[in-house]
Amino acid sequence: MIESAAIQKSLDVYGIRQQFPILTREVKGKPLVYFDNAATSQKPQAVIDALINYYTTYNANIHRGIHTLAEEATTAFEATRDAVQQFIHAASREEIIFTRGTTEGINLVAYTWGRQNIKAGDEIIISTMEHHSNIVPWQILCEEKGAVLKIIPITDEGELLIDEYKKLLSPKTKLVSVVHVSNALGTINPVKQIIDAAHEAGAVVLIDGAQSTVHLDINVQQMDCDFFVFSAHKLYGPTGVGVLYGKEHLLETMPVFHGGGEMIKEVTFEKTIYNDLPYKYEGGTPNIADVIAFKAALGFINQTGKENIQKHEEELLLYATKQFQQIPGLKIIGTAKEKISVISFIIDNFHPQDIGILLDNSGIAVRTGHHCTQPLMNRFGITGTVRASFAVYNTKEEIDELIAGVQKTIKMLS
Amino acid sequence: MKNQRTIEEIEKEIAEEFSLFDSWDDKYEYIIDLGKKLPPLEDQHKIDENRVRGCQSTVWLVAGYRDGKVFYKAESDAVIVKGLISMLIRVLSGQSPDNIIQAKLNFIQQIGMTTHLAQTRSNGLLAMVKQMKNFALAYKIKNSISLNDYEYRSAETKNN
Known part of the structure; x- marks a missing residue:
C-alpha cells in the first residue's frame, strides 16, 4: 500500500x-x-483521435499537392519529423528518416551503407542478445560480401562482456550494431562505452533503440551513435512507422534504398537526380496517417x-x-x-x-x-x-x- | 468398437463432454489432464524429421496404415498442446483416409479452442492438423499401389 x-x-x-x-x-x-x-504498447485516445481526424478532415498525399488538404497533410507530417528530432535530440530534421519500423531501418542501413562499405574480410560486431532483426540483415550482408560476423558474449546475468567486446575490435571492424535494451532480458547496455570504443577502432555504430526509446532519455548527439533505429508502435504510437536516425554526412554519402517517386529531383531515362535528405530515403507515398498520429504519442510521453x-x-x-x-x-x-x-x-x-x-x-x-x-x-x-x-x-x-x-x-x- | 464410430460422432461426444464445464478453468484442467494421460511417444520417433514445427512448442507426429485406416501417435513438450493432440487423435485415428481428409473438425470451435488454431505461430497445432491430413492423403495415394503398412511412418509420407 x-x-x-x-x-x-x-x-x-x-x-x-x-x-x-x-x-x-x-x-x-x-x-x-x-x-x-x-x-x-497500447494507444492513448489522442493517437486514435489523430488518425480519425486525419482521415476525416484532411486526407491527402503530401509534398507535391498544391491544394489546401495536401498542404495541411504535409505540414502535419513534417511536424512529426520535428517532434522526433527534438525527442531524440538530433542535430537536424534532415537526419530523421521515416521507415516502416526498426526492422526496415536496420535493413536500410545494411542495404545502403553496408553494401557500399563492407568488403570481403571486414568484420561486423553484434551481441548475443540481439533481436533477429539485428542479426539476419548482417548475415545476409556478410554472405554477400564475404565479411565476418563477430558476437559479443554475455554473462549469466545477461550483461555484455565489455572486455571481450573490446578484444573483438580491430582495424577489420567496420560496423558495430548493438541493441540498446534487450527485448528478452530487459538489460540496458552501456552504449556510450560501446560507441566510443568502436569509434576509436574506426568503426561505425548502429544502435537498435526499439526497446529503449520508450523508457530512457535518448540523446543521439551525446551518445554519438552513427545510426539509431526505433519503432513508433512501442512508444504508444501507431504500427507501421519507424525512425532511422543517421548522421547527416553518412546519410548524404550513402546510396539510395527504394527507388521511386518522392525520392527524386529529376528523372530522365538516362539519369535520375536524387532528392535531398530526408526524402532521398523515403521513396513512394509514406504512411502519412500513422506518421501524423505518432506526434500525438510523443506528445503524450512529453506531457507525462x-x-x-x-x-x-x-x-x-x-x-x-x-x-x-x-x-x-x-x-x-x-x-x-x-x-x-x-x-x-x-x-x-x-x-x-x-x-x-x-x-x-x-x-x-x-x-x-x-x-x-x-x-x-x-x-x-x-x-x-x-x-x-x-x-x-x-x-x-x-x-x-x-x-x-x-x-x-x-x-x-x- | 470405438473405431467404427464416425468422426462426427466422436466430435459430438467431445463437444457434449465440454458442455458440462462451467468455466474456462474447468475446460483447461480437463485438457491438461488429457495431456498428462497421453501415452508418451517412443524415443525413436522423437526425431527431427517427425517434428511439426510450431514457433513455441514442439509436436512430434507419426502415422501408420492398417486395414484401410490411418493411425496416429504424437507428443508435445507442452501439456495443453498434448491435451489438444489427445483429442485430435481420438477423433481422427482409426478413420479412413477419405474421412480424415474431409474432416471439418468443428468440435474445436464448439469447445472454444479455436484460439489454438489461429495463425499466431504460437503452437504447432494448426500445422499438426495439416500434417495429419497430409498423412491421410499420402496413404490414400499409396493405397492404390501397396498393401498394408504396419510401420509408423514419418518423413517419406510428409508433404506429398
Whole structure:
C-alpha cells in the first residue's frame, strides 16, 4: 500500500489509464491486464483521435499537392519529423528518416551503407542478445560480401562482456550494431562505452533503440551513435512507422534504398537526380496517417514526463521482481543491474506456452516463446521464457493479479 | 468398437463432454489432464524429421496404415498442446483416409479452442492438423499401389 501511494505522488496512473480506452475491456470475462508492452504498447485516445481526424478532415498525399488538404497533410507530417528530432535530440530534421519500423531501418542501413562499405574480410560486431532483426540483415550482408560476423558474449546475468567486446575490435571492424535494451532480458547496455570504443577502432555504430526509446532519455548527439533505429508502435504510437536516425554526412554519402517517386529531383531515362535528405530515403507515398498520429504519442510521453514514467516503471519492476523471487521453482532470466521494466522468467517443469495460455485465461496478456532471440535462448540453454513487460499505465494491483495468476497456473499444471 | 464410430460422432461426444464445464478453468484442467494421460511417444520417433514445427512448442507426429485406416501417435513438450493432440487423435485415428481428409473438425470451435488454431505461430497445432491430413492423403495415394503398412511412418509420407 505504501508503495502504491508513492507511485501516485509522481504520476497519476489512474488518470493515465483513462486515456487508454482499450484498458477497460475484458478478456475471458476478466479485466484485461496487459503486460505485453515490449511487443507493442497500447494507444492513448489522442493517437486514435489523430488518425480519425486525419482521415476525416484532411486526407491527402503530401509534398507535391498544391491544394489546401495536401498542404495541411504535409505540414502535419513534417511536424512529426520535428517532434522526433527534438525527442531524440538530433542535430537536424534532415537526419530523421521515416521507415516502416526498426526492422526496415536496420535493413536500410545494411542495404545502403553496408553494401557500399563492407568488403570481403571486414568484420561486423553484434551481441548475443540481439533481436533477429539485428542479426539476419548482417548475415545476409556478410554472405554477400564475404565479411565476418563477430558476437559479443554475455554473462549469466545477461550483461555484455565489455572486455571481450573490446578484444573483438580491430582495424577489420567496420560496423558495430548493438541493441540498446534487450527485448528478452530487459538489460540496458552501456552504449556510450560501446560507441566510443568502436569509434576509436574506426568503426561505425548502429544502435537498435526499439526497446529503449520508450523508457530512457535518448540523446543521439551525446551518445554519438552513427545510426539509431526505433519503432513508433512501442512508444504508444501507431504500427507501421519507424525512425532511422543517421548522421547527416553518412546519410548524404550513402546510396539510395527504394527507388521511386518522392525520392527524386529529376528523372530522365538516362539519369535520375536524387532528392535531398530526408526524402532521398523515403521513396513512394509514406504512411502519412500513422506518421501524423505518432506526434500525438510523443506528445503524450512529453506531457507525462519521461522522468515520471521511468520512476513509475522502476517501482513496478522492483515490486514485481521481489514478488517473483518468492515463487518456488521460478527463475528470472535476465538479472542485469541496469534493467528496464521487463521480467522474463521460466518455471521448473512447465512449458512457457502452457503458462501463457493459462495466464490469458485469467485475462493477463504476456508474451511467451523465444522473443525473436533464438541465439540468446540457446545461450541460456532454454527454448523460451514467459515475459511480462510493464508500461506507464500498469499498476501494482495488476502485478498482484499476475502473481496470483502465476500461482494459480502452477497449481493447475502441477 | 470405438473405431467404427464416425468422426462426427466422436466430435459430438467431445463437444457434449465440454458442455458440462462451467468455466474456462474447468475446460483447461480437463485438457491438461488429457495431456498428462497421453501415452508418451517412443524415443525413436522423437526425431527431427517427425517434428511439426510450431514457433513455441514442439509436436512430434507419426502415422501408420492398417486395414484401410490411418493411425496416429504424437507428443508435445507442452501439456495443453498434448491435451489438444489427445483429442485430435481420438477423433481422427482409426478413420479412413477419405474421412480424415474431409474432416471439418468443428468440435474445436464448439469447445472454444479455436484460439489454438489461429495463425499466431504460437503452437504447432494448426500445422499438426495439416500434417495429419497430409498423412491421410499420402496413404490414400499409396493405397492404390501397396498393401498394408504396419510401420509408423514419418518423413517419406510428409508433404506429398
